[in-house]
Amino acid sequence: MRLVTFEVATPLGPVERLGARRDGRVADLNLAAALLYEAQGKTRPRERADFFVPSCMLGLLDRGDEALAEAKRALDALEGEPAGPRGERILWNESEIRPRAPLPRPRSLRDFFAFEDHAKAGAARRKEEMLPAWYEQPVYYKGNPREMYGPGDEIPWPDYTRKLDFEFEVAAVVGRRGRDIPVASADRHIAGYIVMNDCSARDIQKNEMLSRMGPAKGKDFATAIGPWLLTADEWDGRIPDLKVRVNGEQWSRSHGAQPYWSFAVMLSHASQSETLLPGDLLGSGAYHKGCGLDLDRWIKPGDEIELDAGPLGVLKNKVGAPKGATHLKYNRDGSYAP
Template identity: 45%
Template sequence: MKLVSFEVSTSIGPLHGIGAISQGKIIDLNMGYTCYLADKRGSYIAYELASVIVPPDMIAFLRSGQEGMEAARTAVDYVVRKQAKSTVVGPMGERVVYEMSEVKLKAPVPRPNSLRDYLAFEGHASLSGLRQLDKAWYEIPVCYKGNPDTVIAPEETIPWPSYSDLLDYELEYGIYIGKEGKNIPRERAEEYIAGYTIFNDISARDIQMQEMAVGLGPVKGKDFCSIMGPCLVTPDEIDPSNLKMIARINGEVWSENNSGTSYWSWAQIIEFASMEETLYPGDFLGSGTVEKGCGGELNRWLQPGDIIELEVEGIGVLRNRVGEKPPKRTFTR
């Protein structure tokens, strides 16, 4: 399935929900499952059961585990069959199916519990072999922890931080954790992956390099914006070892690579991340940038108004526009 978090305008304000993309439309999973249950058990209990098993919030849905995923598939199958005969509506006349143009997609998990971004691609870490990596890089998968409160959605404008002159994109993808776990062996790691999405790790390179020269960070170089979307693709529909990845700026291809060039596997990353630390449904883990997957490696820099499109095979296209550059701010002691 391709799962989304979405917002739709109504006469009483915005409605938020989770859905599945099917036949070019979005099926509201909570309402779709409500319709299914109403046929089986009556409309009153249908609302209560659906709100528990397929709640309209992605993290709450992921917490419902395999039962929730199976219920979501049931809802999609039910709605598709019914839709072939007539328009599907909820027990009280609610909308169930939306055109893509009617909704605003949010990040698949609008506010992840946590955000870890790894450095899994040797080509990017070594600047295509120009930099000698420490032996520790080959011994453990390393990451930085980002800011889950500054995740933005597809089509949202990327804020340009006032303290930076060098704004950069990063061509990445990532996973959402779907099951709570600690000390997870790599042989069972796939059980904990809810799905995959595209990740654009927007970076302010000048201040990033400045703060990392001290031996910590990045913080200000990253924490102002991260982008995820357009959907969460469940593991049964994707092969993460061979995904074509492309970055386009204003329609021009700047970066092109493949997920299969990663040095670290997701199984290894999950095993290490969960060592004496609990992973929870809704946690996000990023792959890091593919080789030559950012402007910094190409000495090409983003400008205000640029349109960034990151495409990952099997997931889709993540598109955003770069915002205006504000007056420069500097920090002094």
């Protein structure tokens, strides 16, 4: 399934719903399940649907594999122009809804550094050799899961950066709780995969990394994901050919490059002596030349970025403009340094 979160207008204001892409339209999965249960003669179909196929992505992930299977059965059972048990609308045209980040509120965000050529390019820019430690474990930083953006959203340009960048990544969404998960069974803990843009303020990130900390303010202002979550049963195990387009011009292509560290290894490593939960997000890191830093080519306000991942969809966002011009250099008392 291609799972989405979408927003519809109601007399009480906009409401988020869980859906799935189907024949160019979006189906409300919670209401589709209620319709299926009613057709099967189940008692209290709406309440049953709220339990087995909740109306939000985190709720569905918390219910586990059984909920995903119920959602798929409900989606496959739809015919014609169905209505819910109380006449509710189930199918929507894309022009009638606002797409949101498929996982609007991840429980956590870990972003890895899994592509070897990207790591080598960074070492070369710093005039360093690749550290042996990179080959010993899949390193990551913890990002900010509260600043999430979806398809069509404008990516904010923080006032304090002069070098905003994109990073084209694929992320795995955890679908099953686990701790100290063996690599051999780690794939079973992944609910699906999604396109991710790890937005980066490169000048700020550089200063943070020089102090051997972070990244923090260089990353925490925005992460974009979408357009849908492709469920793991439809994933062939390989990251597809990735293409970056800016204002319609192709800037970069991955040519099928695969990460040195697999998602199974990344997830297993993250789970050592800590518990992973459904809705945790694990980014792969960018492939070599999947970001402006590797290309030495920089986006500007008003640009439209398209991250094309084939079966994972195309994530499109426009770059916003800074509202002012500040910086993040301070005197000890907290006043801005000159």
